Amino acid sequence: xxxxxxxxxxxxxxxxxxxxxxxxxxxxxxxxxxxxxxxxxxxxxxxxxxxxxxxxxxxxxxxxxxxxxxxxxxxxxxxxxxxxxxxxxxxxxxxxxxxxxxxxxxxxxxxxxxxxxxxxxxxxxxxxxxxxxxxxxxxxxxxxxxxxxxxxxxxxxxxxxxxxxxxxxxxxxxxxxxxxxxxxxxxxxxxxxxxxx
Amino acid sequence: xxxxxxxxxxxxxxxxxxxxxxxxxxxxxxxxxxxxxxxxxxxxxxxxxxxxxxxxxxxxxxxxxxxxxxxxxxxxxxxxxxxxxxxxxxxxxxxxxxxxxxxxxxxxxxxxxxxxxxxxxxxxxxxxxxxxxxxxxxxxxxxxxxxxxxxxxxxxxxxxxxxxxxxxxxxxxxxxxxxxxxxxxxxxxxxxxxxxxxxxxxxxxxxxxxxxxxxxxxxxxxxxxxxxxxxxxxxxxxxxxxxxxxxxxxxxxxxxxxxxxxxxxxxxxxxxxxxxxxxxxx
Numbered sequence: 001x002x003x004x005x006x007x008x009x010x011x012x013x014x015x016x017x018x019x020x021x022x023x024x025x026x027x028x029x030x031x032x033x034x035x036x037x038x039x040x041x042x043x044x045x046x047x048x049x050x051x052x053x054x055x056x057x058x059x060x061x062x063x064x065x066x067x068x069x070x071x072x073x074x075x076x077x078x079x080x081x082x083x084x085x086x087x088x089x090x091x092x093x094x095x096x097x098x099x100x101x102x103x104x105x106x107x108x109x110x111x112x113x114x115x116x117x118x119x120x121x122x123x124x125x126x127x128x129x130x131x132x133x134x135x136x137x138x139x140x141x142x143x144x145x146x147x148x149x150x151x152x153x154x155x156x157x158x159x160x161x162x163x164x165x166x167x168x169x170x171x172x173x174x175x176x177x178x179x180x181x182x183x184x185x186x187x188x189x190x191x192x193x194x195x196x197x
Numbered sequence: 198x199x200x201x202x203x204x205x206x207x208x209x210x211x212x213x214x215x216x217x218x219x220x221x222x223x224x225x226x227x228x229x230x231x232x233x234x235x236x237x238x239x240x241x242x243x244x245x246x247x248x249x250x251x252x253x254x255x256x257x258x259x260x261x262x263x264x265x266x267x268x269x270x271x272x273x274x275x276x277x278x279x280x281x282x283x284x285x286x287x288x289x290x291x292x293x294x295x296x297x298x299x300x301x302x303x304x305x306x307x308x309x310x311x312x313x314x315x316x317x318x319x320x321x322x323x324x325x326x327x328x329x330x331x332x333x334x335x336x337x338x339x340x341x342x343x344x345x346x347x348x349x350x351x352x353x354x355x356x357x358x359x360x361x362x363x364x365x366x367x368x369x370x371x372x373x374x375x376x377x378x379x380x381x382x383x384x385x386x387x388x389x390x391x392x393x394x395x396x397x398x399x400x401x402x403x404x405x406x407x408x409x410x411x412x413x414x415x416x417x418x419x420x421x422x423x424x425x426x427x428x429x430x431x432x433x434x435x436x437x438x439x440x441x442x443x444x445x446x447x448x449x450x451x452x453x454x455x456x457x458x459x460x461x462x463x464x465x466x467x468x469x470x471x472x473x474x475x476x477x478x479x
Contacts, residue, residue, distance in 0.1 A: 087259050093239040094259035096418045103415050110419075 038138035274308035306386035329478035338400035340393030377402025404474035412463035433463035440472030
């Protein structure tokens with residue numbers, strides 16, 4: 001009798017341990033895939049954008065390192081990305097719509113060839129005594145992935161004449177579940193030339 | 198001394214005649230002078246603001262400041278009578294809607310339609326001309342009115358937008374003075390309405406018109422700024438203007454995407470449509 005009680009208790013303990021272990025592994029399963037961190041995504045996007053002028057012309061006229069920085073930027077995008085970006089220059093009016101990576105790459109190429117001293121920065125916000133914070137707004141997308149947005153200040157010089165410009169703006173990025181950017185909207189308002197006072 | 202003066206006068210007269218011969222436009226064609234113009238839609242419609250247009254349909258933006266060399270373009274759309282001469286001279290196939298291959302009585306001055314891109318191209322070649330590029334067509338259609346909605350400007354558009362409470366709609370509240378054949382039952386004789394600023398008729402209305410260019414919705418983003426010739430290849434040809442079947446600018450929506458001078462369309466090169474005709478350039 002005493003022995004059978006011991007067997008029952010041992011069996012219950014063993015079953016309990018198994019169930020607890022299974023419950024733990026079930027809870028841990030989603031953690032296997034790292035979640036998209038909005039702040040890191042924003043920082044990564046800005047870093048790759050600012051690196052687009054990080055190349056040089058060799059003495060024999062070859063573009064050294066340009067393909068690498070362009071490809072590094074292009075790694076972020078899904079094949080069917082849709083992007084809305086500002087006009088390139090005073091010879092265009094209205095939003096420029098780019099559909100697919102082939103068209104989007106033309107825009108990335110153009111920036112890398114026409115702009116230098118790229119310094120797109122995330123705008124900081126201060127309140128009371130606190131130091132400035134880079135705010136990144138984010139939301140999970142209904143179809144999976146995450147959407148993020150943040151304010152920026154774009155600063156760049158034109159390669160052709162080294163005139164420097166600044167423009168406030170904002171970026172809206174939609175990342176798919178695979179971490180690739182499927183939609184981009186980059187808004188820049190009026191560009192002001194930076195001149196010595 | 199006297200003979201020298203005579204010789205000088207003769208030389209001057211010859212130079213003047215030669216210059217006049219160079220600048221005189223061929224019959225029923227208008228010269229569009231060289232220069233820049235804004236190609237594409239340079240303004241926002243309320244449908245953009247409300248995000249009502251799918252992103253893949255937004256093919257008329259951004260607007261680009263384009264330079265074109267001087268060119269000539271037909272004053273009128275090619276008519277049935279014009280095309281009949283081509284058919285007779287080349288044994289080309291008449292449009293299928295001509296009864297027994299002949300123009301229906303009274304329809305001689307109507308623009309020819311039911312001709313595909315190849316037939317339009319062949320006609321222009323036969324006439325010693327060519328189809329206009331998309332850029333040429335748009336510059337001609339604007340009639341010198343840069344960044345306006347219509348070939349006749351914006352003046353004909355009722356500015357009842359204040360009443361409508363939609364500041365960007367530029368909506369019409371009446372069709373009474375619409376200077377184009379839109380929303381009709383058939384084409385009308387060419388030149389039934391007054392011309393645009395360049396003296397060209399029916400750039401908007403009557404029939405849509407073939408251009409020489411391939412169509413690409415993404416073309417405007419990176420198009421050449423000087424004498425653009427369209428994409429190198431494509432699936433469809435660009436068709437511009439609007440036809441008698443297209444809706445007029447309406448009271449609520451304002452300029453729609455099929456009747457402004459900047460709106461773009463496309464068609465299969467082999468398609469013969471009752472609303473597509475053409476005019477030639479040189």
